[in-house]
Amino acid sequence: MGYVCFCTLNISDRLIFCHPVNGYRIMHHTGIEKVLYGVEDLNAAKKFWRDFGLSCVAEKDDLAVFSVKNGATIEVRPYGDPSLPPAACSETKSTVREVTFGVRSNEDLLALKEKLASLGEVTVDDAGVIHAFDPLGFGMAFRVASCETIETAKIEANVPGNTQRLNQRGQKFHKASPLIMSHIVYMTDDLETQKDFYADFLGFKLTDSYPGRGYFLRCADANNHHNVFLLDPGKGQRGFHHLAFELGSIHELFGGGNNMTRNGWETMIGPGRHPVSSCYFWYFKNPCGGAAEYDFDSDVVDDNWKPQEWESTPENFAEWCLGEGMGASLLPSTIQQG
Ligand SMILES: [Fe+2]
Structure with a gap:
């Protein structure tokens, strides 16, 4: 499969993204359907997603596929697998290689293919899935x-x-069973170019922002608060940050988080609550790269939602949170086990 990286284009020339959807069919993308990882330790990756609560739907020596309740999948392959698209950042072996978004119809897909082809090469696989790269x-x-x-x-x-x-x-929950994959987060060193691509070129909708630092964007036909969050940490970083999963209750979030902790997975941050998108969260460091986030009670939005500009402060990241989970030594099962 041939891949052309759009970052070989002159991405400082933002004019290429400044023609919104005018002249093109309005896009009807629906949300995240699949996330593909290249990983250094496939066995650790498999254990992580099982403990996280996903169902294994396919497994071979060099591949594993896991599903959430709505059928969206995680696919993990060894990082050297030649079928994988190249990573945006080569500094880490384990990271996301590709995110697949759904669209409503074949007509949407064809229109999107034509649109993306105006920027560079687009490939189509045997299943009719189109593949490209963001800027x-x-x-x-x-x-x-x-x-x-x-x-x-x-x-x-x-x-x-x-x-x-x-x-x-x-x-009470002994472990979680994630319902959907709601959003992916990238660290970006060219925030405005990337935001213009998703918002103006692809037609994603802005739902909230930290002006100059981060943009929350949802697929045009999705009601998730965001499906993509672009974050500029201000240190020239480019890479995958985390992938989020929605749960059915706050009890499930605590049960899932406790189960991950019992199994030795390290909290990145949480539990806590985000003011932006309103959800309760708990992030775990992921051997596949970045983190995986449990979410509950996220805002659901449509075109009547009013985007807000937020000041980039710690208080606006987390209304409250724990830094390192609730402490494995304090978990009831750990205490029972002595
Ligand atoms: Fe998140």
């Missing part, structure tokens, strides 16, 4: 959406004056 060299793909709509039970929480759970104990 900074992050692999991206598009296919007709195949993930299912998730239906979940009503959350039963007791509030004085509103009893939803009478004579019934609250739920």
Whole structure:
């Protein structure tokens, strides 16, 4: 499969992204369908995703595929696999190589192929998935959406004056079962160029921002607060930061986080709560690269949402949080085991 990296173009010439969707079909992308990793330690990668709560749907010596509840998948391969697209940053062996977004129809896919081809080479694989790169060299793909709509039970929480759970104990979770993959986060050293590409060229919608530091963007037909977050850490860094998964309750977030901790996985940050997007979170360092984030109760938005500009402060990153999880030595199961 041939790949052409758009970062070989003159990305400082932002004019190439300054013609919005005018003249092209409006894009109907729907969200993240698949994330492909190249990894240094395939066995560690497999254990991580199992412990994280994903279902293994395919496994070979040089490949494993895991699924979340709506059918979106994680695929992990050895980092030297020649079929993998090149990484945007070669400093780490384990990282994301490509993200696949869904679109509504074949017509969307063809229009997108034509649009991306105006910038450089686009390849199409045997399954009809189109592959390209964003301006900074992050692999991206598009296919007709195949993930299912998730239906979940009503959350039963007791509030004085509103009893939803009478004579019934609250739920406890031994581990998590993520429902969907909601967003991916990139560190970027050319924030405005990358934002222009996703927003103006691809038609992603801006939902919130840290002006000059970060942009939250959602696929045009998605209702997630963001599917892509572009973050400029201000240190010239370029690379994958984390991938987020939505859970069904705060109880599941604590149960999933405790299970990861019991299994020896290290918290990056959490549990805590983000003011932007409103969700509870818990991030774990991932042997596949970056982190994997459990989320619960994220904002759901449509075109009536009013984007807000946020000051880039620690308080606006986390309303509150723990830095290193809740402490493995304090977990009940650890105490029982002595
Ligand atoms: Fe996140």
